[in-house]
Amino acid sequence: MIVDAYGLFETYGRLLDEDRLEEWLELFCEACRYEIVSRENRCQNLPLSLMLCDNKDMLRDRVHSLRHANIFNIHFDCHVIGLVRADVGEDGRISAGAAYSLFQSNQDGESRLFSVGRYSFGLRRGEDGLLIESALVVVDTGTIPTLLATPI
Amino acid sequence: MIVDAYGLFETYGRLLDEDRLEEWLELFCEACRYEIVSRENRCQNLPLSLMLCDNKDMLRDRVHSLRHANIFNIHFDCHVIGLVRADVGEDGRISAGAAYSLFQSNQDGESRLFSVGRYSFGLRRGEDGLLIESALVVVDTGTIPTLLATPI
Amino acid sequence: MIVDAYGLFETYGRLLDEDRLEEWLELFCEACRYEIVSRENRCQNLPLSLMLCDNKDMLRDRVHSLRHANIFNIHFDCHVIGLVRADVGEDGRISAGAAYSLFQSNQDGESRLFSVGRYSFGLRRGEDGLLIESALVVVDTGTIPTLLATPI
Numbered sequence: 333m334i335v336d337a338y339g340l341f342e343t344y345g346r347l348l349d350e351d352r353l354e355e356w357l358e359l360f361c362e363a364c365r366y367e368i369v370s371r372e373n374r375c376q377n378l379p380l381s382l383m384l385c386d387n388k389d390m391l392r393d394r395v396h397s398l399r400h401a402n403i404f405n406i407h408f409d410c411h412v413i414g415l416v417r418a419d420v421g422e423d424g425r426i427s428a429g430a431a432y433s434l435f436q437s438n439q440d441g442e443s444r445l446f447s448v449g450r451y452s453f454g455l456r457r458g459e460d461g462l463l464i465e466s467a468l469v470v471v472d473t474g475t476i477p478t479l480l481a482t483p484i
Numbered sequence: 485m486i487v488d489a490y491g492l493f494e495t496y497g498r499l500l501d502e503d504r505l506e507e508w509l510e511l512f513c514e515a516c517r518y519e520i521v522s523r524e525n526r527c528q529n530l531p532l533s534l535m536l537c538d539n540k541d542m543l544r545d546r547v548h549s550l551r552h553a554n555i556f557n558i559h560f561d562c563h564v565i566g567l568v569r570a571d572v573g574e575d576g577r578i579s580a581g582a583a584y585s586l587f588q589s590n591q592d593g594e595s596r597l598f599s600v601g602r603y604s605f606g607l608r609r610g611e612d613g614l615l616i617e618s619a620l621v622v623v624d625t626g627t628i629p630t631l632l633a634t635p636i
Numbered sequence: 637m638i639v640d641a642y643g644l645f646e647t648y649g650r651l652l653d654e655d656r657l658e659e660w661l662e663l664f665c666e667a668c669r670y671e672i673v674s675r676e677n678r679c680q681n682l683p684l685s686l687m688l689c690d691n692k693d694m695l696r697d698r699v700h701s702l703r704h705a706n707i708f709n710i711h712f713d714c715h716v717i718g719l720v721r722a723d724v725g726e727d728g729r730i731s732a733g734a735a736y737s738l739f740q741s742n743q744d745g746e747s748r749l750f751s752v753g754r755y756s757f758g759l760r761r762g763e764d765g766l767l768i769e770s771a772l773v774v775v776d777t778g779t780i781p782t783l784l785a786t787p788i
Contacts, residue, residue: 410776626745
C-alpha cells in the first residue's frame with residue numbers, strides 16, 4: 333500500500349512539474365474534492381479555502397482555463413516531496429500524506445521557494461491503480477493562488 | 485528494515501511539524517542521545533554541540549520548557565526529508581540516515597529555509613517498532629538553537 | 637527495482653554531499669554519459685549542455701581537477717531528493733528519475749537554494765548493483781557550472 337501511495341504522489345508531482353495537467357487530472361475520480369487551505373486557517377478552524385474544487389468538472393474547468401489563459405508557460409515548477417505515509421482504514425479507504433516543497437523558476441532561471449506544506453489525500457483503488465477522492469493541501473506559505481494559478 | 489526506518493523518519497518529521505512534541509519524545513528510548521552539531525565543527529573534530537541531551541529526561545525537560553515558554557506557537561515547521569538509508573550492523577543495531585530540509589513559516593505566511601543537513605540515527609527494535617537510541621543531526625546551516633529552540 | 641533505484645539515488649546524493657567524489661564516480665559504468673542541461677534549452681530542443689562528459693574518463697578528469705583546484709572545500713552540498721520513479725524497458729534497461737533540491741552552505745553557515753531540477757538516469761545491473769549508463773540532469777535553475785564546479 334505504501335508503495336502504491338508513494339507512486340501516486342510521485343506521479344502527482346511529476347505531472348504538475350512537466351505541465352501535463354490533463355494527465356494530472358486523470359489521477360482524480362469523478363466525485364473528487366481538491367482543496368487548498370492555509371495552515372493558519374486550518375489551525376483556527378476557519379472554513380476559508382484558497383482554492384476549492386468539489387468535483388472533477390470544476391478541476392477540468394480550471395485546467396481548461398489555465399490552458400487558454402497562459403499562452404506561454406511563464407514558470408517551471410519543481411515539486412520535491414518528502415516521505416510518504418499511508419494508512420488503510422476499516423472501510424478500506426486509504427489516507428496518505430506527505431510534506432512537500434515546491435520551487436518555481438522563472439524564465440531567467442531564477443529559482444525560489446514558492447510553497448511548503450503538507451498533502452493529505454484520501455485514495456481508493458481504481459482499475460488502473462489508486463485514484464484521488466480527496467486532496468487536501470495545507471500550505472504553510474501564505475500564497476494566495478488566484479483563479480488561474482496552477483495547482484500545488 | 486529500510487521500510488521501518490523510512491517510517492520512523494516520516495513519523496519523526498511529521499510529529500515535529502504538527503507540534504506533537506510529546507509523541508515525538510516517545511520515538512526515543514530511555515537511554516537515548518540527541519545531539520545537534522554543525523558540519524563545520526564535525527569536520528574539524530571539535531567537540532562542541534549546538535544541542536545535547538544525553539538521556540530521555542533531558543529531552544523531556546526540553547519539551548516541557550518549550551511548552552511553558554512558547555505560549556503561542558510563533559512559527560510552523562515543515563520537514564522535507566530526502567531519501568532514507570538503513571544498514572543493519574553485526575550486533576543487530578540499525579544505522580539509518582537521511583538528508584533533510586527544514587522550512588519555517590511565520591504567522592504572516594512567509595516561508596524560509598531554516599536548516600539543511602543530515603540525520604544519522606542509531607535505532608533498535610522496541611515492542612511497537614523502531615526506537616531511537618541516538619539521533620545525531622549534522623547541520624550545514626549555522627543556526628545556533630537557543631535553549632528554547634524546537635528540535636530539528 | 638524501485639528499491640534498487642531508490643538506493644542508487646540515495647547513494648548518489650550522499651556521496652556528493654560528503655565530498656566522496658571518487659566513490660561517486662564508481663556509480664558510473666565506463667561507457668557512461670553525464671550531462672547537465674537547462675530546462676529552458678531542453679524545452680526548446682537546443683543542443684547546448686551546461687556540462688557534458690560522454691565517458692567515464694572525462695568524469696575522472698573532472699573529479700581530478702576538482703581535487704587539485706579546490707584545495708579547500710569552500711562549500712557544503714546538501715541534496716534533498718524527492719520521490720523516485722523506476723521503469724524497466726523491454727530491453728531490460730531501467731529508466732529512473734527523481735526531482736531534486738540542492739542546497740549549498742558556505743563556511744559562515746549560510747545556506748541557500750543552489751539548484752532544483754530533475755534527474756533522469758539510465759541504469760543497468762552490474763555485479764554489485766545498479767550502475768549509471770546515462771545521467772541527465774535537467775536544471776530549472778539557471779546556474780552555469782564552470783569547468784571546475786562540482787557535479788549536481
